[in-house]
Amino acid sequence: MGEVYKNVVCPFCGCLCDDLEVVVENGKVVSTKNACPISKTKFLDHSKDRAKPQVRKDGKLIEVSMEEAINKAAQILKESEFPLIYGLSSTESDAQRLAVELAEFIGGSIDSTASTCHGPTIVAAQGCGAVKCTLGEVKNRADLVIFWGCNPAEAHIRHSVRYSVTPQGMYVRGKKERFIVHVDVRETRTSRMADMFVKVEPGKDYELLSALRAVIKGYEVGDVAGVPAEMIKQLAERMKGCRFGIIFFGMGLTMSSGKHMNIDAALRLVRDLNDHTKFTITPMRGHFNVAGAGEVLTWITGYPFAVNFSRGYPNYNPGEFSAVDLLFRGECDAALILASDPVAHFPIGASQHLAKIPTVVIDPKVSLTSLIAEVVIPCAIAGIESEGTAYRMDGVPLRLRKVVDSPYPTDREILEGILRRMKGC
Amino acid sequence: MRLLLNTGRTVDQGVSMERGKTSSEYFEKVAVAFIHPDDMKELGIDEGDAVRIETDFGSTVLKCVKGGTEKGTIFVPMGPWANVLTGPNTEGSGMPSLKGLTAEISGTKEKVTTLDDILRMLGG
Incomplete structure (x- = not known):
């Protein structure tokens, strides 16, 4: 019998069911109780299909060190004139806070998956x-x-x-x-x-x-x-x-x-x-912390999604600074995708621009966006391999648990690394 | 035959997504179109047959699944195959057109569109 974790919060949908029982043996989840079929698969398959640190060289994604991948991500964002940070909804709220800090620092646009759901x-x-x-x-x-x-x-x-x-x-x-x-x-x-x-x-x-x-x-x-x-x-x-x-x-x-x-x-x-x-x-909120993305963006910028910092202060305008619009009009010249997979869920007319520009993907798994990315940075799975806070669909914050160790850093550690490199400290 | 296209989540889509989006299970569960039996009869197709679906935004070949939707409509699970058919114009709202699209549908002998085909459409 492995280690049993009780009252674990599920990091899949906005229900944030907080009554899961998770059994861990030898660093892997081996069984769950009270989980729905999707949640059960997310926990049991947490170690499968993992992303690797990669950088595109001569048109092909090549495995590199985490250091090189994070350096390249910082370089892409530094050289960009109108970058987009998109996603945020499948990670915890401290990482979301750092994503907003990064968007402000680079004078870019930031949008969560809310723009294509609620x-x-x-x-x-x-x-x-x-x-x-x-x-x-x-x-x-x-x-x-x-x-x-x-x-x-x-x-x-x-x-x-x-x-x-x-x-x-x-x-x-x-x-x-x-x-x-x-x-x-x-x-x-x-x-x-x-x-x-x-x-x-x-x-x-x-x-x-x-x-x-x-x-x-x-x-x-x-x-x-x-x-x-x-x-x-x-x-x-x-x-x-x-x-x-x-x-x-x-x-x-x-x-x-x-x-x-x-x-x-x-x-x-x-x-x-x-x-x-x-x-x-x-x-009925979809991603487990899409509500948190709205909370975090609002308490920092005053606005819940589709925010742009290019004037040095936050501007809010869905339809202008929302991700699908920025991509479909071909306006952003680089993108950082965090905790979401737009190529799997955006109309292809928007995703085509992501494939043209240097795109950085931070994701624990091989996502479809990672397949067209310039840089792939693997991370720990929030709510399974790292703790943090998430907001339920009704706005109630709950604490996510860490039940296994990750071979990769957390989203917030990666974002801190990018910020450190960009600030030169 | 002209039908109304809706997209959305299914349990199978969610489970197979967590298995891995490059997995064969994801392809099996997501590269599908749910069609009403009456419409299947009119199209002259059986469950498992390939159908070509075309909208103003793109065209793809999917495997027919019987039922799960109303007569006059088709349902495609959210995912890369649905993305070929949905519209990126948000009409200034930020929200693209993912439901209630007009689609032209016909039986076909072509193979179901693969994930690689879609990545090629992306230029990736």
Whole structure:
């Protein structure tokens, strides 16, 4: 029997499940308890497919020393006139803090993966505010849970058992005392655990949210967005009549036509509902510390993502300083990618520019971005091989654990190394 | 045949991503298109057949998986294959167009697009 670590926080999605049990033998994770299939794979395969320190020479990535890789990264950033730092979301918050310091020092742009997930959520909340609560309050109080444009059964696998559908709360005991609604363009595994499935026509979420607001204000509506008028009325009555309601929403709202305006309508719907009952709303954050990236950027610069320092002070402008835009327009002349893999998840029209410019990748694993990079710097896996702080999707900070040693330095040690070289100290 | 394309996460995509993005499992689970049985019938294809999908932004060949989406729509897991089809224009929002895209789909005898093919498209 190896060493058993209890109450380990999972470093995969924004649920940050903090009840994992991890068994380590001979420096490797050999088993887990309470982990979802994705988390289990992340822990058990932590030592596989690891990146190596590499620098591209004559078109080929050649293995070099860590020292040479970090020196080359510092040189690329020093020679750049309009660099981009992107990612941040799969590492801990001290490394995020150093990434912001580096962006300020080099006068570059810095953006997190939020810009391609809940960036529109942040933009909308800046416009009209958001009625929020913790996941603990959901577990203890929510008797109406609405999943809108999200599929937690596949993307946030233990969300339903830990917080929102089946857990025994203080005032709401299990699924029989909760009513679960799923609103989406297609039936998924999440629909199967819902008491009511509302199929909305693709790209028509704004219309349906607006119709619900109208009904709640006492107006009559007809069929909207493919949803029968009677169903809209039933859902509105249920929303007004619950003791504590919550909408969890995902990419179905942020990525569909309308983007931040969909979220604006959802946030205002929740605000309206608070004239009748207690109602809240929470985005289903993807990367385990994308929420932390927003927190760190905001407390340092005042802005949560898409920040540029080229004038010597922070400027915020999604659409201008967000990574996909900077890349698609071909504006940045070098990039540092930290704790994310844009080549795996950006439209190819944006990734093509990353392949043209000198790109530095800091990643524990072989990522697709590392395959097109100029410099690859391997790092410890945050939350498995290094500790730190991460923010859950509801904004609650939790401490990540280190359960095994890493052959590589942590993200923050690498960023400190780059900063030291750039500052010449 | 014109269908509406959505992209997103699946459990298999998440698990195979953690196995390694250059792994054969990732290719098996992510280089796929979920298609409604009625649309498959109209296209004259069976599960496992190759389909070419084309949008305003690019074109790729994927393996058909039966079901998992509504009639008139296809679902492709997030990943490098979906990236060929999605649009980089964010309309000033920072968020690219990753859902609700119009796609042209047809059966094909071509091989499924490989990761190397996509890296070549990138110029990498």
